[in-house]
Amino acid sequence: MGLTKTEKFTDKQNQIAQFAKVFGHPARVAILQHLFRIDSCVCGDLVLEVGLAQPTISQHLKELKQLGLIKGNVEGTSVCYCIHKENWTAMKEIMSEFLDQDLSLQQDCC
Amino acid sequence: MGLTKTEKFTDKQNQIAQFAKVFGHPARVAILQHLFRIDSCVCGDLVLEVGLAQPTISQHLKELKQLGLIKGNVEGTSVCYCIHKENWTAMKEIMSEFLDQDLSLQQDCC
DNA sequence: AACATTCATCGTATTATTACAATAAATAAA
DNA sequence: TTTATTTATTGTAATAATACGATGAATGTT
Numbered sequence: 458m459g460l461t462k463t464e465k466f467t468d469k470q471n472q473i474a475q476f477a478k479v480f481g482h483p484a485r486v487a488i489l490q491h492l493f494r495i496d497s498c499v500c501g502d503l504v505l506e507v508g509l510a511q512p513t514i515s516q517h518l519k520e521l522k523q524l525g526l527i528k529g530n531v532e533g534t535s536v537c538y539c540i541h542k543e544n545w546t547a548m549k550e551i552m553s554e555f556l557d558q559d560l561s562l563q564q565d566c567c
Numbered sequence: 568m569g570l571t572k573t574e575k576f577t578d579k580q581n582q583i584a585q586f587a588k589v590f591g592h593p594a595r596v597a598i599l600q601h602l603f604r605i606d607s608c609v610c611g612d613l614v615l616e617v618g619l620a621q622p623t624i625s626q627h628l629k630e631l632k633q634l635g636l637i638k639g640n641v642e643g644t645s646v647c648y649c650i651h652k653e654n655w656t657a658m659k660e661i662m663s664e665f666l667d668q669d670l671s672l673q674q675d676c677c
Numbered sequence: 678a679a680c681a682t683t684c685a686t687c688g689t690a691t692t693a694t695t696a697c698a699a700t701a702a703a704t705a706a707a
Numbered sequence: 708t709t710t711a712t713t714t715a716t717t718g719t720a721a722t723a724a725t726a727c728g729a730t731g732a733a734t735g736t737t
Contacts, residue, residue: 459695459722465618466593470600474593481588482725483576486665490580493668501683508575510727515685517725534683534734542670549666555596556659558603560652565638570692571725592695611713620697625715627695644704644713 473555476548479524484509485517489540492527498537524548583665586658589634594619595627599650602637608647634658 463471479485487507492499503518504511518538521527525544530537573581589595597617602609613628614621628648631637635654640647 461592466597470593470596473596474591477587478591481584481591482571483580483584486580486583487576513726536684539675540673542673542675545670552666556662560655563650563652565649565652623696646714
């Protein structure tokens with residue numbers, strides 16, 4: 458069917474998956490890393506930086522924006538993007554809770 | 568096209584995306600959480616726990632195994648799965664480096 | 678106003694992912 | 708050996724994701 462059965466899972470599980478999915482493409486990872494590296498906001502040079510076509514970058518930016526991880530600000534003819542600090546921190550909280558589960562209890566039976 | 572242009576990105580970026588992608592489905596999140604919760608290994612009751620069909624679970628387990636995040640051990644007619652501790656720790660290292668980028672330098676111009 | 682620049686959106690081809698029925702493979706139990 | 712149990716694999720239908728050309732929208736420049 459190709460349709461994720463969201464209703465079978467908890468809100469938390471769906472939320473983790475949603476964040477993870479947006480990081481599940483190297484272009485979006487590259488975009489975010491670039492936004493972190495450049496301490497001011499950045500616009501269309503992401504196209505040059507990442508090396509994909511402009512509509513493709515725009516599409517990836519849209520997904521990052523929809524999840525709230527970045528903000529976009531129109532500045533004249535270009536658009537300035539940056540990390541959404543508060544939301545990034547909130548996301549990190551959720552992802553860390555998942556990633557940092559206690560391994561010491563694990564039996565490693567295999 | 569629908570084909571990720573892996574060659575445009577660094578190994579690190581592709582690796583981050585690959586780990587993130589496997590967490591990008593709530594069923595796999597649920598499977599991993601269950602493997603963490605149960606301090607011994609677990610087999611086919613993941614089907615009951617998660618609520619998807621057996622071939623679907625088997626497919627998700629395969630992906631987690633291929634990335635090295637879980638191990639599977641045949642025990643009689645059933646298979647015992649558990650977290651691969653070392654690889655999980657290594658993955659966490661890589662993901663943390665990405666998630667924990669320094670926000671304090673960010674200008675928040677938008 | 679006319680043109681240029683930058684980004685978003687639309688349309689669409691291609692590939693990937695998800696889910697499951699059917700079936701095979703492997704082992705245990707009778 | 709036959710039967711049951713458990714998991715993996717195969718095949719396939721349906722949906723999602725990726726990428727980009729073409730085009731539109733918005734603003735700046737001349």
